[in-house]
Amino acid sequence: MGRDGDLPLFETKTARGRIAYKLYAVSVFVGICLIWAYRASHLLPVAEETDDDQYRRRRRWVWIGLFAAELWFSFYWFLSQFARWNPVYRSTFKHRLSQRYEKDLPGVDVFVCTADPKIEPPIMVVNTVLSVMAYDYPPEKLSVYLSDDAGSELTFYALLEASRFAKHWLPFCKKFKVEPRSPAAYFSTVDRDDQQPFDGGDGDRLVEKEYWWSVKKLYEEMRDRIEITTRLAQIPANMRKEHKGFREWDLVSTAHDHPAVVQILIDGREPKDVDDENHDQIPTLVYLSREKRPKYHHNFKAGAMNALIRVSSNISNGPIILNVDCDVYSNNSEAVRDAMCFFMDESKGHEIAYVQYSQIYSNLTRNDLYGICLRVLNEVEIAAMDTNGGPCYIGSGCFHRRESLCGMKYCSKECGGLEWREKKDKNEKQSATVLENICKVLSSCTYEDNTQWGKEMGVKYGFPAEDIVTGLSIQCRGWKSVYFNPERKAFTGVAPTALLQALVQQKRWSEGLFQIFLSKYCPLIYGRGKISLQLQILYTLYMLWAPNCLPTLYYVSVPSLFLLKRISLFPEITSLWILPFAYVIIASYGYSLAEFLTCGGTLQGWWNEQRIWLFRRTTSFFFTFLDTMVSQLGFAELGFVVTAKVSDEEVYQRYLQETMEFGSPSPMFVVLSTIAMINLLGLVWGLKNMIVDAQIIKVLEQLGLQIVLCGVIVLINMPAYQGLFFRRDKGKMPSSVMYKSVMLALLACSVAFYC
Ligand SMILES: O=c1ccn([C@@H]2O[C@H](COP(=O)(O)OP(=O)(O)O[C@H]3O[C@H](CO)[C@@H](O)[C@H](O)[C@H]3O)[C@@H](O)[C@H]2O)c(=O)[nH]1
Numbered sequence: 001m002g003r004d005g006d007l008p009l010f011e012t013k014t015a016r017g018r019i020a021y022k023l024y025a026v027s028v029f030v031g032i033c034l035i036w037a038y039r040a041s042h043l044l045p046v047a048e049e050t051d052d053d054q055y056r057r058r059r060r061w062v063w064i065g066l067f068a069a070e071l072w073f074s075f076y077w078f079l080s081q082f083a084r085w086n087p088v089y090r091s092t093f094k095h096r097l098s099q100r101y102e103k104d105l106p107g108v109d110v111f112v113c114t115a116d117p118k119i120e121p122p123i124m125v126v127n128t129v130l131s132v133m134a135y136d137y138p139p140e141k142l143s144v145y146l147s148d149d150a151g152s153e154l155t156f157y158a159l160l161e162a163s164r165f166a167k168h169w170l171p172f173c174k175k176f177k178v179e180p181r182s183p184a185a186y187f188s189t190v191d192r193d194d195q196q197p198f199d200g201g202d203g204d205r206l207v208e209k210e211y212w213w214s215v216k217k218l219y220e221e222m223r224d225r226i227e228i229t230t231r232l233a234q235i236p237a238n239m240r241k242e243h244k245g246f247r248e249w250d251l252v253s254t255a256h257d258h259p260a261v262v263q264i265l266i267d268g269r270e271p272k273d274v275d276d277e278n279h280d281q282i283p284t285l286v287y288l289s290r291e292k293r294p295k296y297h298h299n300f301k302a303g304a305m306n307a308l309i310r311v312s313s314n315i316s317n318g319p320i321i322l323n324v325d326c327d328v329y330s331n332n333s334e335a336v337r338d339a340m341c342f343f344m345d346e347s348k349g350h351e352i353a354y355v356q357y358s359q360i361y362s363n364l365t366r367n368d369l370y371g372i373c374l375r376v377l378n379e380v381e382i383a384a385m386d387t388n389g390g391p392c393y394i395g396s397g398c399f400h401r402r403e404s405l406c407g408m409k410y411c412s413k414e415c416g417g418l419e420w421r422e423k424k425d426k427n428e429k430q431s432a433t434v435l436e437n438i439c440k441v442l443s444s445c446t447y448e449d450n451t452q453w454g455k456e457m458g459v460k461y462g463f464p465a466e467d468i469v470t471g472l473s474i475q476c477r478g479w480k481s482v483y484f485n486p487e488r489k490a491f492t493g494v495a496p497t498a499l500l501q502a503l504v505q506q507k508r509w510s511e512g513l514f515q516i517f518l519s520k521y522c523p524l525i526y527g528r529g530k531i532s533l534q535l536q537i538l539y540t541l542y543m544l545w546a547p548n549c550l551p552t553l554y555y556v557s558v559p560s561l562f563l564l565k566r567i568s569l570f571p572e573i574t575s576l577w578i579l580p581f582a583y584v585i586i587a588s589y590g591y592s593l594a595e596f597l598t599c600g601g602t603l604q605g606w607w608n609e610q611r612i613w614l615f616r617r618t619t620s621f622f623f624t625f626l627d628t629m630v631s632q633l634g635f636a637e638l639g640f641v642v643t644a645k646v647s648d649e650e651v652y653q654r655y656l657q658e659t660m661e662f663g664s665p666s667p668m669f670v671v672l673s674t675i676a677m678i679n680l681l682g683l684v685w686g687l688k689n690m691i692v693d694a695q696i697i698k699v700l701e702q703l704g705l706q707i708v709l710c711g712v713i714v715l716i717n718m719p720a721y722q723g724l725f726f727r728r729d730k731g732k733m734p735s736s737v738m739y740k741s742v743m744l745a746l747l748a749c750s751v752a753f754y755c
């Protein structure tokens with residue numbers, strides 16, 4: 001230990017400018033209160049407006065509905081303040097870590113999950129695997145496990161190829177200080193001659209250059225072999241003979257019905273498993289496909305994770321576990337060391353159960369048409385959870401302490417301490433084949449029968465958002481967590497490239513979150529007395545995504561429909577009551593824009609994000625709400641729709657041009673188009689009233705704000721009208737969706753008009 005022996009391994013800073021924010025928030029709150037006052041005092045129309053009884057009655061009910069929606073939005077706004085109040089930011093001191101602990105770094109087991117070779121191509125999966133094998137970390141302390149829920153021979157073949165290529169790739173990464181360490185990502189960023197990293201200093205430039213090119217060529221050859229094999233769906237005969245692993249597939253009938261397959265492809269304990277350049281050790285690499293039988297529920301990713309926990313405990317038993325999705329490659333080779341700075345910090349490390357990293361996407365376009373990167377959520381809101389006990393676990397890019405993931409309660413500095421339990425000695429003596437056979441038992445369907453797996457132990461079952469509920473339960477056992485969002489992001493994933501995929505993904509998340517809220521894990525009940533009130537509220541903020549659909553649907557359809565009848569639902573333009581409305585709208589959207597831009601977004605990106613939130617609320621959340629109601633009645637079964645990571649060429653081209661992709665007759669699009677149509681009709685009618693009836697001033701005075709609201713909804717829906725009426729490509733809205741939505745919109749209008 002040097003002189004700085006007592007200095008911490010990480011540091012925490014609070015955000016600046018919070019006083020200004022608080023003043024702003026209070027002013028918005030005053031505006032909101034005035035809006036309530038307006039709604040409450042104007043429940044009944046003033047006498048001169050009309051004496052038609054039917055009009056009064058109808059207006060009253062619509063008014064109450066609007067008031068209710070505004071109360072909900074106010075409540076939700078209030079919750080969201082907790083996500084802005086006091087964010088904290090972390091930084092680490094890796095040099096202190098190496099000075100003090102280089103020899104005692106704990107073992108790390110990395111879990112990569114894949115589920116379908118068609119939508120998660122094996123070449124992508126092995127690039128992720130190679131990127132995590134190449135971490136800047138002692139290789140004898142690193143083990144990588146691939147869980148293949150498809151039980152696919154093609155993925156196994158790709159992994160076998162990767163295990164061989166790793167012997168070239170790892171020393172190459174070290175020599176050229178490669179970043180990122182996914183070969184596909186790396187070679188695609190440096191494919192021009194002048195960008196290649198030959199230092200030319202002491203080494204022989206020519207030799208280096210040749211070496212660099214030879215490894216690139218090896219990668220490309222491997223990639224081509226894997227891609228061809230995947231396309232033909234056939235393993236080359238020579239490979240099949242070479243490795244005993246393929247024999248396991250004699251017993252595999254389908255992806256849903258097969259025994260466990262466990263193959264240790266690189267055994268870290270074997271002297272022959274070293275790299276080709278320096279003969280250094282390389283990380284252990286294991287392929288696992290747990291047993292699947294139609295009779296047994298496999299619990300999706302949660303089931304895979306728990307099988308991985310057990311299998312790894314028997315092979316390397318690293319005290320720290322990193323979990324990534326198969327599309328999420330390591331973008332920063334120092335991320336493991338950063339994470340260790342948190343776990344090994346002498347004064348605070350012992351209470352930290354997991355370190356959650358932020359994530360970026362490799363395939364986002366400039367203005368992020370589908371709002372995938374959730375910019376503000378990742379930059380600000382999760383940092384606010386960190387202030388109040390720690391971020392949620394978001395499923396990928398998270399380092400866990402094995403014991404807390406396995407269900408241990410936090411007790412004190414002593415029991416969560418720094419004594420890392422190392423590999424069990426007995427494994428040193430067992431041969432790989434013996435280990436494989438033990439692991440098959442551990443990953444069988446029946447292993448979990450009558451155990452606490454999925455309940456108290458490991459990742460929790462029963463929710464499509466297994467990550468959130470697992471993180472929550474860890475925090476409720478007394479542990480803290482940490483959010484780390486370094487300058488160079490640690491993980492890069494693949495964003496969905498079509499609107500429907502994005503909406504379906506959001507549906508799964510909102511459904512998972514809402515179901516947790518309705519279960520015994522509701523943070524307000526389950527977390528009471530265990531985690532801070534602020535953290536309970538922050539969890540609630542996300543878990544209540546789904547119910548937002550009702551007030552939103554109301555707000556974006558009813559005022560526009562009532563333009564047809566000229567029923568005014570907002571203050572007149574000349575009335576003073578317009579001020580709180582104007583203030584709340586301008587202040588909150590102005591703030592949101594500023595916040596978005598400070599987090600690195602563009603103006604167009606912000607506009608896109610507003611649109612996608614509208615679409616999410618009216619479609620993903622709406623269908624979540626319906627499905628959840630049905631499943632609460634006990635009629636539905638849990639599902640997990642895996643997000644596609646590839647798209648066909650045409651779709652991808654449109655994505656690159658930021659043209660919205662519809663192209664599917666999904667009911668989600670019917671809802672979305674109907675709302676677009678209702679507002680178009682409302683706006684046209686409102687303008688017609690103004691122009692044809694030559695009552696511009698009067699109509700504007702009465703209905704000004706309502707027309708503006710309707711106009712903004714029309715503007716934001718522009719891509720929908722294009723898709724419905726103007727586009728000819730395959731990504732347009734299918735005509736069946738158009739007919740349905742026109743019919744529904746006309747129906748809604750006539751109900752509003754005649755009833
Ligand atoms: O039966 C299954 C289904 C999925 N997966 C894997 O789970 C991961 C996540 O699936 P994906 O379709 O990519 O979902 P995303 O919405 O992108 O994932 C986020 O949300 C999920 C919960 O909804 C979490 O499980 C993920 O970790 C988190 O990154 C992928 O690697 C899949 O291969 C399995 O291993 N088995």
Ligand SMILES: [Mn+2]
Pocket residue numbers: 325327493643
């Ligand atoms: Mn994903």
